Amino acid sequence: MLNRLYDRVMRHAASPHAAWWLAALAFSEASFFPLPPETLLVPMVLANRDKAWRYAAICTVASVAGGLLGWLIGAVLLDAVARPIVHLYHAEHTLAALQEKFRQWGVWIILIKGLTPIPYKFVTIASGMAHFAIAPFMLASLVTRGVRFFLVATLLWRFGAPIERFLERRLPLITGAFAVLLVGGFLALRYL
Numbered sequence: 001m002l003n004r005l006y007d008r009v010m011r012h013a014a015s016p017h018a019a020w021w022l023a024a025l026a027f028s029e030a031s032f033f034p035l036p037p038e039t040l041l042v043p044m045v046l047a048n049r050d051k052a053w054r055y056a057a058i059c060t061v062a063s064v065a066g067g068l069l070g071w072l073i074g075a076v077l078l079d080a081v082a083r084p085i086v087h088l089y090h091a092e093h094t095l096a097a098l099q100e101k102f103r104q105w106g107v108w109i110i111l112i113k114g115l116t117p118i119p120y121k122f123v124t125i126a127s128g129m130a131h132f133a134i135a136p137f138m139l140a141s142l143v144t145r146g147v148r149f150f151l152v153a154t155l156l157w158r159f160g161a162p163i164e165r166f167l168e169r170r171l172p173l174i175t176g177a178f179a180v181l182l183v184g185g186f187l188a189l190r191y192l
Contacts, residue, residue: 003034013043023062030066030120032085045156056153062143074128082125098126107140114144
């Protein structure tokens with residue numbers, strides 16, 4: 001079943017509309033959606049390694065734009081939108097802790113958390129809730145998201161064939177590890 005799903009994702013990753021789906025995923029992940037953009041970025045780069053940096057740039061720009069929406073959710077729509085999203089993930093304590101960290105550490109929070117498996121939407125919403133200045137927020141988001149996506153794209157571009165063979169042979173293990181990392185990210189948000 002996983003191999004069929006993998007083959008299907010690879011076919012869609014090579015489709016003419018894949019870049020739009022990648023942009024939509026990166027945008028929504030930065031403000032409200034749980035899946036990271038790498039779930040589509042990786043197969044897209046593996047399907048067409050010549051476009052690795054184009055795909056990384058799409059991810060970066062869309063994620064930063066989505067981050068602005070997340071910031072606005074936190075700053076303007078706190079009660080109507082942000083609290084239900086935070087409550088959905090049972091992350092009220094984590095969000096309050098992030099707000100306090102923003103007051104102490106500022107832009108460093110964005111730079112560090114943007115590279116981790118912690119969902120970026122919590123960083124963007126907390127930035128807005130803390131009324132963190134928009135210009136440094138956008139610049140830090142551009143840096144941290146760019147580093148993350150261009151690093152993934154570069155590694156896949158350079159080592160694409162061996163990585164693709166590894167993925168194909170060990171897909172169940174990788175899927176399990178991804179699920180553990182995703183759950184671990186949410187648990188880290190809740191308890192750290």
